[in-house]
Amino acid sequence: MNFVKMTRPVRPDDFELIEAVPGLIGVARDQDLKLFWSTRSFDRISPNGEFGQDPAGSTLDDFLPQSAAREREQIHREVMSTGQHASHYQFLADHRLICTVFPLDEAAFGHRGVLAVLVDAPVEATPGAGPDTPVLSSTSLNRFSALSSRELEVLHYIARG
16 A cells, blocks of 8 residues: 655545546545545446435445455545555446545544545556555446456556556
8 A cells, every 4th residue: 555644634625626626536434434525526436326416424335345345444444544645546437547545634524534536547647656556456347347357357457557
Protein backbone atom coordinates (compact mmCIF):
# COMPACT_ATOMS: atom_id res chain seq x y z
CA MET A 1 0.00 0.00 0.00
CA ASN A 2 1.35 3.44 -0.88
CA PHE A 3 0.81 5.82 2.04
CA VAL A 4 1.88 9.43 1.75
CA LYS A 5 1.48 12.06 4.47
CA MET A 6 -1.05 14.73 3.51
CA THR A 7 -0.74 18.34 4.55
CA ARG A 8 -4.27 18.30 6.01
CA PRO A 9 -7.32 16.05 6.21
CA VAL A 10 -10.41 16.61 4.04
CA ARG A 11 -12.83 19.32 5.19
CA PRO A 12 -16.51 19.77 4.31
CA ASP A 13 -15.81 22.66 1.93
CA ASP A 14 -13.58 20.33 -0.14
CA PHE A 15 -16.72 18.47 -1.27
CA GLU A 16 -17.82 21.48 -3.32
CA LEU A 17 -14.53 21.39 -5.25
CA ILE A 18 -14.78 17.66 -5.87
CA GLU A 19 -18.37 17.94 -7.11
CA ALA A 20 -17.30 20.68 -9.53
CA VAL A 21 -14.98 18.34 -11.46
CA PRO A 22 -17.05 16.60 -14.19
CA GLY A 23 -16.86 12.82 -14.04
CA LEU A 24 -14.92 12.72 -10.76
CA ILE A 25 -16.42 10.18 -8.39
CA GLY A 26 -16.28 10.99 -4.70
CA VAL A 27 -17.76 9.05 -1.79
CA ALA A 28 -17.50 10.01 1.88
CA ARG A 29 -17.99 7.41 4.59
CA ASP A 30 -18.19 7.84 8.36
CA GLN A 31 -16.31 5.84 10.99
CA ASP A 32 -18.79 2.96 10.51
CA LEU A 33 -18.10 3.14 6.75
CA LYS A 34 -21.66 4.25 6.01
CA LEU A 35 -21.94 6.57 3.05
CA PHE A 36 -23.04 10.09 3.96
CA TRP A 37 -22.04 12.04 0.82
CA SER A 38 -21.36 11.26 -2.82
CA THR A 39 -20.94 13.08 -6.11
CA ARG A 40 -23.58 12.85 -8.82
CA SER A 41 -21.03 10.77 -10.77
CA PHE A 42 -21.32 8.02 -8.16
CA ASP A 43 -24.32 6.63 -10.06
CA ARG A 44 -21.86 5.71 -12.82
CA ILE A 45 -20.37 2.97 -10.66
CA SER A 46 -23.58 1.98 -8.92
CA PRO A 47 -24.59 -1.40 -10.35
CA ASN A 48 -27.81 -0.93 -12.36
CA GLY A 49 -28.37 2.39 -10.58
CA GLU A 50 -29.61 0.37 -7.61
CA PHE A 51 -29.12 3.20 -5.16
CA GLY A 52 -31.50 5.48 -7.02
CA GLN A 53 -31.45 9.04 -5.77
CA ASP A 54 -30.24 8.47 -2.20
CA PRO A 55 -27.38 6.07 -1.49
CA ALA A 56 -26.91 7.59 2.00
CA GLY A 57 -26.37 5.01 4.71
CA SER A 58 -25.20 2.32 2.30
CA THR A 59 -22.13 0.28 3.13
CA LEU A 60 -19.62 -1.46 0.91
CA ASP A 61 -21.49 -4.72 1.59
CA ASP A 62 -24.54 -3.26 -0.12
CA PHE A 63 -22.95 -3.42 -3.56
CA LEU A 64 -19.68 -5.38 -3.39
CA PRO A 65 -18.96 -9.06 -2.89
CA GLN A 66 -17.81 -9.78 0.65
CA SER A 67 -14.12 -10.25 -0.22
CA ALA A 68 -13.96 -6.99 -2.18
CA ALA A 69 -15.83 -5.13 0.59
CA ARG A 70 -13.39 -6.42 3.25
CA GLU A 71 -10.41 -5.43 1.09
CA ARG A 72 -11.67 -1.85 0.78
CA GLU A 73 -12.75 -1.66 4.43
CA GLN A 74 -9.22 -2.57 5.49
CA ILE A 75 -7.82 0.32 3.44
CA HIS A 76 -10.43 2.78 4.76
CA ARG A 77 -9.78 1.81 8.37
CA GLU A 78 -6.02 2.06 7.90
CA VAL A 79 -6.40 5.55 6.39
CA MET A 80 -8.56 6.59 9.38
CA SER A 81 -6.01 5.09 11.76
CA THR A 82 -2.87 6.57 10.18
CA GLY A 83 -4.28 9.87 8.91
CA GLN A 84 -2.44 9.23 5.63
CA HIS A 85 -4.03 8.71 2.25
CA ALA A 86 -3.62 5.57 0.15
CA SER A 87 -4.08 4.83 -3.56
CA HIS A 88 -4.95 1.66 -5.44
CA TYR A 89 -6.16 0.53 -8.84
CA GLN A 90 -9.48 -1.20 -9.24
CA PHE A 91 -11.83 -2.36 -11.95
CA LEU A 92 -15.46 -1.43 -11.52
CA ALA A 93 -18.31 -1.40 -13.99
CA ASP A 94 -15.83 -2.23 -16.75
CA HIS A 95 -13.68 0.80 -15.96
CA ARG A 96 -10.05 0.82 -14.84
CA LEU A 97 -9.94 3.34 -12.01
CA ILE A 98 -7.43 4.68 -9.57
CA CYS A 99 -8.90 5.28 -6.15
CA THR A 100 -7.31 7.49 -3.52
CA VAL A 101 -8.73 7.35 0.00
CA PHE A 102 -8.24 10.43 2.20
CA PRO A 103 -8.89 10.88 5.93
CA LEU A 104 -11.61 13.31 7.00
CA ASP A 105 -10.99 16.16 9.41
CA GLU A 106 -12.59 14.71 12.53
CA ALA A 107 -13.07 18.10 14.18
CA ALA A 108 -14.77 19.58 11.10
CA PHE A 109 -17.14 16.62 10.60
CA GLY A 110 -17.71 15.62 14.22
CA HIS A 111 -16.59 12.06 13.45
CA ARG A 112 -13.82 10.11 11.80
CA GLY A 113 -14.20 8.92 8.24
CA VAL A 114 -12.76 8.81 4.75
CA LEU A 115 -13.26 10.31 1.33
CA ALA A 116 -12.65 7.96 -1.60
CA VAL A 117 -12.01 9.71 -4.92
CA LEU A 118 -12.05 7.65 -8.12
CA VAL A 119 -10.83 8.70 -11.56
CA ASP A 120 -10.43 6.83 -14.84
CA ALA A 121 -6.95 5.35 -15.14
CA PRO A 122 -5.95 4.73 -18.76
CA VAL A 123 -3.50 1.87 -19.28
CA GLU A 124 -0.66 4.21 -20.27
CA ALA A 125 -1.09 6.50 -17.25
CA THR A 126 -0.30 6.12 -13.56
CA PRO A 127 -1.77 9.29 -12.05
CA GLY A 128 -0.33 9.80 -8.60
CA ALA A 129 0.57 6.15 -8.28
CA GLY A 130 3.84 4.34 -8.45
CA PRO A 131 4.73 0.88 -9.69
CA ASP A 132 3.92 -0.62 -6.28
CA THR A 133 0.34 0.65 -6.27
CA PRO A 134 -1.84 -2.39 -5.59
CA VAL A 135 -4.69 -3.60 -7.80
CA LEU A 136 -7.76 -4.57 -5.77
CA SER A 137 -10.14 -7.42 -6.42
CA SER A 138 -12.56 -6.78 -9.22
CA THR A 139 -16.27 -6.61 -8.57
CA SER A 140 -18.04 -5.98 -11.84
CA LEU A 141 -16.41 -6.77 -15.13
CA ASN A 142 -19.52 -7.21 -17.28
CA ARG A 143 -17.75 -7.00 -20.62
CA PHE A 144 -14.98 -9.30 -19.44
CA SER A 145 -17.23 -12.16 -18.32
CA ALA A 146 -16.23 -14.22 -21.37
CA LEU A 147 -12.53 -14.17 -20.38
CA SER A 148 -10.90 -17.25 -18.93
CA SER A 149 -9.22 -17.22 -15.52
CA ARG A 150 -5.81 -17.00 -17.19
CA GLU A 151 -6.94 -14.10 -19.40
CA LEU A 152 -8.21 -12.26 -16.31
CA GLU A 153 -4.85 -12.89 -14.62
CA VAL A 154 -3.03 -11.36 -17.60
CA LEU A 155 -5.45 -8.41 -17.50
CA HIS A 156 -4.59 -7.95 -13.81
CA TYR A 157 -0.87 -7.70 -14.65
CA ILE A 158 -1.57 -5.27 -17.50
CA ALA A 159 -3.50 -3.10 -15.04
CA ARG A 160 -0.48 -3.03 -12.76
CA GLY A 161 1.65 -1.84 -15.66
